[in-house]
Amino acid sequence: MKDLVCELRHYTSLPWNYRRLKSLPPELVEEGTHVAQIFLKCNLLESLPDRIGNLTRLTYCYLSSNKLSSLPESVGELVSLQVLDVGNNKLKALPHSLGRLPALRSLVAAQNQLTCFPQELCNLKTLSILMLSGNHLSSLPEDFGNLKGLQGLYLDNNNLKELPRALTSLPILTRLSCCSNALLFLPALPFIRHPYIFFDNNPHLSYLSLTLVYQSDGWTISNLQTTGCFRNIEAESNRVTVYTGRSPRFSKQRGLILPLQIERVTLPSTGKVTLPSLKELCLRCVWKAVEPVKGNNYKEVSVKDQLGIKPESMPTVLHHNIKYGPVAYCNNSLCGEPIFSFTSIKVVPVFNTPKLESERRKVPMVLYFCCDVCSIQYSEHIHRNTDEFSLWMTDCLRKSMCVEVV
Structure with missing residues (x-):
């Protein structure tokens, strides 16, 4: 010592x-x-x-x-x-x-x-x-x-x-x-x-x-x-089961797992259109009022300063989601609305990495839309375009898997 x-x-x-x-x-x-x-x-x-x-x-x-x-x-x-x-x-x-x-x-x-x-x-x-x-x-x-x-x-x-x-x-x-x-x-x-x-x-x-x-x-x-x-x-009989993150069965069966924040999922179908819940619409409205900056570089602005609302007076679920922001944004290029708890999805099989492409394996990929209307519009939009990317995505959509929401 x-x-x-x-x-x-x-x-x-x-x-x-x-x-x-x-x-x-x-x-x-x-x-x-x-x-x-x-x-x-x-x-x-x-x-x-x-x-x-x-x-x-x-x-x-x-x-x-x-x-x-x-x-x-x-x-x-x-x-x-x-x-x-x-x-x-x-x-x-x-x-x-x-x-x-x-x-x-x-x-x-x-x-x-x-x-x-x-x-x-x-x-x-x-x-x-x-x-x-x-x-x-x-x-x-x-x-x-x-x-x-x-x-x-x-x-x-x-x-x-x-x-x-x-x-x-x-x-x-x-x-x-x-x-x-x-x-x-x-x-x-x-x-x-x-x-x-x-x-x-x-x-x-x-x-x-x-x-x-x-x-x-x-x-x-x-x-x-x-x-x-x-x-x-793997897709069994061209069918994939979609689980939300809250499902206790995801570890026992094959399936896609969505983020925990997603509480409700719909699949667009002909003749039936599902709109977002009132909670989802409120979140988008407040988010746009609080976060006026477009793009990825969002400013840190408090709900209280922007809207004159005390956080403790807001429903807990609204304040939590506003604080942490959206799960994703609508994949419809004509929309781009934030997605908090409700989403309309399409599942397409794609090669997502060079390694998987070299092995000729396809992996399910989830496309997020803020509502069924945007999902339908997006499908129509890519069919009207002929650039290389749109042709690729069109081919993916044509091969889309049937999806069952659990």
Whole structure:
């Protein structure tokens, strides 16, 4: 321990990896305010000093492969910290105070026992790399959309059933890895950027949205990695069963799984047109009033400021959907209305990646429409056009599968 104290007093970088340390010298928080880097990988640490926040000049802190079960709240006082690596420990939670770190660029918390991601961490505007693989996460907050500086997000080997829609709005996201989860679907909204998306080994994932298919046309072969996906989804007798995400039977039968937010689905049929519910129409009306900006770069405008309505006075379901935005937008190019809980769908078999095309396999794809009228109009519209894309889509529609809504 004396040797450690001697190093502490003479150096700004402390190479204390592989020292089998069970605790840190108390002098660290008293005399270590000049320390800029500390390397503590592969030790036996079970806790950190409560006053570790005194190290206000610390920029790099590597604590991977220890026995840490928690981090002190004082880590939120490390105002110069840029890199924090706490991977391969026994952490069950991250301190909320991490959300106060103004300079944090990289947070590695992979291979722990995390069950939730603190919403406060979504305030980290400078965060570029976030590694959460190998935990027990079942959901992520929609406030992930606030992480505007995020470039790489790693979520492999968790229990995630869906990804936040807000991920699609991240302006510089270049890599998203969510392999080996329980994903039911990928976001139906288009990504602002074309990130590399890895989603192998999600056994319940049975379709790609039209927006991903659109974007994959302009991506390189490696942008969408689908090895191991869609292995068990086939059309039996040209018939596919469509389940909403709430159906408990989706894991026992083949079928397409729609986003959890979709509460009602219709299929357009000749002579019968189903219109959206009153709730759906209200959501669209309020959304357009709150979010006047067109395109993908939506401004963060509160319902209260725009409409003079207190959120607590609105029905909970309306406020929740307005806050998190639509599930998708109508695929009718003449419409483009947002879709929150009601959709009219068409299911078409397409080659959605070069890998599947090389194997001559087709995968069901869902096209979202805000109502039956738009679905019918879209079908008529593409028959009237002769450009290359319309011919391709027309051929897909002609081969459309019969769909039974469950």
